[in-house]
Amino acid sequence: MWCYLGGSISAEPRINDRIRVPEVRLVGPSGEQVGIVPLAKALELAQEYDLDLVEVAANARPPVCKLMDYGKFKYESAMKAREARKNQAHTVIKEMKLRPKIDPHDYDTKKGHVVRFLKQGDKVKITIMFRGREQSRPELGYRLLQRLAEDVQDLGFVESNPKQDGRNMIMVLGPHKKKTEAMAEAREAQAARKAERQGLVADAPAEDAAEAQVEEQVEDQPSAEA
Secondary structure (H helix, E strand, C coil): CCCCCCCCCCCCCCEHHHCCCCEEEEECCCCCEEEEEEHHHHHHHHHHHCCEEEEEECCCCCCEEEEECHHHHHHHHHHHHHHHHHHCCCCCEEEEEECCCCCHHHHHHHHHHHHHHHHCCCEEEEEEECCHHHHHCHHHHHHHHHHHHHHCCCCEEEEEEEEEECCEEEEEEEECCCHHHHHHHHHHHHHHHHHHHHHHHHHHHHHHHHHHHHHHHHHHCCCCCC
């Protein structure tokens, strides 16, 4: 027994009178199998249900057509595609460059950037740049990379161990959180901040009214001199 399992619908399928075949295998509005019917009968049913006859499997023999509201279908498909693009996560590799003898303030600044990148769900490539005589002290770069990895271990892990690459030493940190999770948390935090701002604006008139009422009560009280 034949059973229509569904399939991808092309961007612009043939609909209604653009379908040019003698008969079609018809699927009803709720997915029920109507069977093979003449094209004229399928178009008649489409008019009866006030729906469109849409060709969903042109290569089948006979072609498979379904009764649906094609305008609504296109709108919902576009909204789903838009939401999918919105939630699509692209893994980005950020890069942070350090010197082996970096001073504490610069280190804290660089570490702050690494923390921010990891919170966003991005990987971070850490590059230690050696110059001159520093090239003979690779252990300085190795210890610095180890220190940084330990400082951010709550947010990320060492994905690629430190290795020498010419005059540089490179290590890659990966985030514990997936990009999609980081994006979702960022949206929630943004919504919370927006709601808090709106709440402060809404509360302001009420506070002003309460202050005005207190002032009126003070003015209405008789003075001690009277």
